[in-house]
Amino acid sequence: MPDTYSTLLIERHADGYAVVTLNRPESLNALNSTLLGELVAFLDTVENDDSVRCLIITGSGEKAFAAGADIKEMADQTYAEMYRSNFFSEGADRLARFRKPVIAAVNGFALGGGCELAMLCDIIIASEKAKFGQPEINLGVAPGIGGSQRLTRLVGKSKAMDLILTGRTMDAQEALASNLAARVYPHETLLDECRAMASKMASQSLLALMANKEMVNAALETTLTQGVQFERRLFHSLFAFEDQKEGMRAFVEKRKPAFKHR
Numbered sequence: 001m002p003d004t005y006s007t008l009l010i011e012r013h014a015d016g017y018a019v020v021t022l023n024r025p026e027s028l029n030a031l032n033s034t035l036l037g038e039l040v041a042f043l044d045t046v047e048n049d050d051s052v053r054c055l056i057i058t059g060s061g062e063k064a065f066a067a068g069a070d071i072k073e074m075a076d077q078t079y080a081e082m083y084r085s086n087f088f089s090e091g092a093d094r095l096a097r098f099r100k101p102v103i104a105a106v107n108g109f110a111l112g113g114g115c116e117l118a119m120l121c122d123i124i125i126a127s128e129k130a131k132f133g134q135p136e137i138n139l140g141v142a143p144g145i146g147g148s149q150r151l152t153r154l155v156g157k158s159k160a161m162d163l164i165l166t167g168r169t170m171d172a173q174e175a176l177a178s179n180l181a182a183r184v185y186p187h188e189t190l191l192d193e194c195r196a197m198a199s200k201m202a203s204q205s206l207l208a209l210m211a212n213k214e215m216v217n218a219a220l221e222t223t224l225t226q227g228v229q230f231e232r233r234l235f236h237s238l239f240a241f242e243d244q245k246e247g248m249r250a251f252v253e254k255r256k257p258a259f260k261h262r
């Protein structure tokens, strides 16, 4: 079935990854309910599809990854409406639960909900034109899709306070130096570099990719002792998979492994 959405462009690649492009360029890819609903639908579609083993999320147009939640959609909402609909929680929670690796290819503004979306991904790769920030304070509000928590864990309390309380933006080099971004590339090569990264990940055993992601995420949720124990048990359990036998045999036989994702 074709991936047809009104706010997302989907490109599935034969190497085993898909590129999800947030496609509301007229609003700098601001996140609205339709876009998040479509993201949930796409994640549901590919969660159990082994032909997609890694995702790249990026923004359409030259300027933005996503310039935040859609302020025009939010402006007149009442507290009762926000509370009753549990505004935006479905999209954010679904991405946080997604079990395969997700790369955020940040090609411009990643502000407010856009920065939070990038942090919900597993790896942030920035173009030299990327600008990150949590400017909600300028609107008289605050981060609402996890920014106060995830940014603080990634960059530390002092820098998180600096960004959140002043509402300023930081450029790609500062994001790299602050451990928010893993790598920075020239704007023109960002997507190609992310594709190469996704292709490399998609060539691995999907089961191992998922287990590795689960382990790293556990580091943010548990004590060191519990996290190390979780890693050890998950490591042991990988020996139940054919891919472990194939990976180790291939090394011994000096050939490339042919993983079957089982």
Ligand code: CO8
Pocket: 026, 027, 028, 030, 067, 068, 069, 070, 071, 072, 087, 088, 089, 109, 111, 112, 113, 114, 135, 136, 139, 142, 143, 144, 145
């Ligand atoms: N929402 C809606 N429309 C937007 C948004 C947005 N977040 N950002 C930009 N746009 C629209 C503009 O209104 C404009 O539309 P139009 O042409 O109809 O006037 C179009 O995109 C182009 O934008 P600009 O003309 O402003 O472009 P500039 O290059 O001059 O400026 C900026 C770019 C600096 C990025 C500027 O657009 C800006 O400041 N945008 C808002 C950034 C922001 O405040 N983001 C945070 C939003 S709040 C949020 O994300 C809360 C998340 C928590 C949700 C809680 C759920 C529980």
